[in-house]
Amino acid sequence: MSQVYNPKVIEKKWQQTWDEKKAFAATDDYSKPKYYALVEFPYPSGQGLHVGHPRPYTALDIVARKRRMQGYNVLYPMGWDAFGLPTENFAIKNKIHPKIVTKNNVARFKNQLHSLGYSFDWDREINTTDPNYYKWTQWIFLKLFKAGLAYKTEMPINWCTSCKCGLANEEVVNGVCERCGSEVVRRVKSQWMLKITAYADKLIDDLDSVDYIERVKVSQKNWIGRSNGAEVEFSLKDKEEKLKIYTTRPDTLFGVTYMVVSPEHPYLDKFKDEIKNYDEIVAYREQAAKKSDFERTELAKEKTGVQIDGLSAINPVNGKEIPIWVSDYVLMSYGTGAIMAVPAHDTRDWEFAKKFNLPIVEVIAGGDVEKEAFTDVATGTLVNSGFLTGMSVEEAKKAIVEWLEKEGLGVPKRNFKLRDWVFSRQRYWGEPIPIVKCPKCGYVPLDESELPLELPDVENYEPTDNGESPLAKMREWVETTCPCCGGPAERETDTMPQWAGSSWYFLRYTDPNNENELASQEALNYWMPVDWYNGGMEHTTLHLLYSRFWHKFLYDEKVVPCPEPYQKRTSHGMILGSNGEKMSKSRGNVVNPDDIVNEFGADTLRTYEMFIGAFDASAAWSEEGVRGCRRFLDRVWKLQDMVTDETGYSKDLEIRMHQTIKKVSSDYENLKYNTAIAAMMSLINDFYKKGSVTRDEFKTLITLLNPVAPHITEELWEIMNYGGMLYETTWPEYEEAKTVEDTVEIGVQVNGKVRATVKLAKDASKEDALAAGKEAVKDRLTDNIVKEIYVPGKIINIVCR
């Protein structure tokens, strides 16, 4: 009789064994086929591991373990994205150095991950706050600077009033700070920027070459927001200057009845003297500037604006004079900060025209432009449009752009919603930016030999209200000499955002201890790209986009061998509290993974999180569900007493075995962990029904289950004396021919309704099948049989009147 299943003991035992043997270390044998599986490295927060973490980690652990059994050299690494605000805030509050806080948090996280039995290669552990790591983050920054992709500029940025820190556009959600939820205001500051817009086209186009789930591709495309249109110059009446606009609808040029410039448009000051109502316009501009981003989007419903008295434009296609307005619905930061307004065919222009009684001229037939703007580009035909009249929208676009180019009035142009990346943070706990500001030479990069530029120890990490980094107070660190002229100069005191370290970390795993390069060419050539990367949807427009940008830059610099970092990207759903709401302390629905491991075991937690539902859908926690998975493992454990001396698969279960191997193998590849586990549950139900299981059947079962529940299966492997270690065995094979029964039971329908079932040979002829089918339902058939359908292996349908 077997011992009782005690996960506490066996899980610790196998974790130690794996460690001692370095069971999951990737080798440097570059002749073997490789597989690089990656999950997003966590931010080691003070709260410890959340039950959300194990979901993606377990999923790719399953893939990694399976790949090893299939003979691949697998790299499945883990590390720490450890720079960041919560650590800094905690440090300030408790007067502990962020370094110490990070160290403690990492130790706790590592223990927790360890207790879950992941097959990470801990020899390659990295930490973004380690100077040996951020040396290379700084090195990449210098490359970007030298390539002209990092620049400093004075601009209005998103300023979080609580974090006292600038934010990237991507970090502002609904007008508030993504991290702390506080109000975000505009503040003009001198900022380091990264020119991600230089890669906008590639970031969209190259999505065609990778295997990302569709949702991710769509979100990235929307965020980058590419549009094709034209820039057109309108003459100003009695002036030399032209007013340049951007439009995606040059075909509607004949319908322009007015123009609008943004409140920040430079012409307002330039023509100050000629504008008769300048005071009114200045007042409007001030009012617009006062609105925060939040207000500007919240109060977007009602259009406001002021007509510029003393300035008007000429429509280039028909010579008509048209008024120019100022309104905050036109943004200075997109296009040229000025638009041509076509109220008949643009919803915003239509609202504006209605409000201020401006004329609406229909140029595309198909709607009722008095009732609403007609914006359907697929069906309309041009009217009232001179030489464009009668054309479709598409034809007209082509024709008008050709004409504009010929006349020198306009050019085709593409625009993006994507903005450059605000890269400065006015905080302490981040990578120092390796730049010196010299009064003579301007911004001067440090020499590579000076890297890493280490964070100095400061007394006080408190951010300041004036928007300066805490580093600014460290005079002995700030004051330095210019690498260029040798004169006195000051270091940059802003630090990099958290996204810096995570933008290239997957490269470092390939060669984590290299002191001379970010990673060797051989290691990068062999391991890159990442074969499968899983991470949260919330990183689609942040980390995922940023890291693709850096990677593309490094590819152009010939540092990395491939243009895209990740071959495949999947995303997991969130784990919610048992009440279906997001887990949070205030809702009191938080589940601590440690408690689950203590009470049920790591294998149960792993199994449950994979069984909880479709991998990409969010799912609510259920304690009863956890128990069900523990019960399943208990049943697997107890099977050891039913194992017979027989080898091979028993006759009655042979087909079930082959079917299960096939299903589990393919489900693990297709994010269908829940049905893979269901198939194994089903199989052991069959074993129980029979009351016995052969040695080889049991061996196959625990091998299939091993990636999900590695400890219990390894223990059973040892108990059963199968020889060697389970994790070193090979993945079970199946024979396609043996996955189908010789006889199949199929439904017999009469007029589309199932009335009986019959057993048939799998390759039964139509005649035999129909004869058997008719016999089974003979009482229901009439004499008038209209149609007989037989789909082998699927269905028989007899249609009669």
Added chain:
RNA sequence: GCCGCAGUGGCGGAAUAGGCAGACGCCCGGGACUUAAAAUCCCGUGGGUAGUGAUACCCGUGCCGGUUCGACCCCGGCCUGCGGCACCA
């Protein structure tokens, strides 16, 4: 408003080149074991009507219509929920 995803038992969810809807798990009910309970094992479990009963029939995948021998699946029109974007010209 635009884009994307989804809607199936009491619950989590299976099943789509169109072919026996509800796999697997949870909950619940019954039985075995036990002095008893827990645990475990076995059986049942979409709803309804009829029958002592094996069983029979009807209804069932958000709603309305269509295509088809046959629709959770395809098409048209709605409703609801979730996620993303949101004055980007």
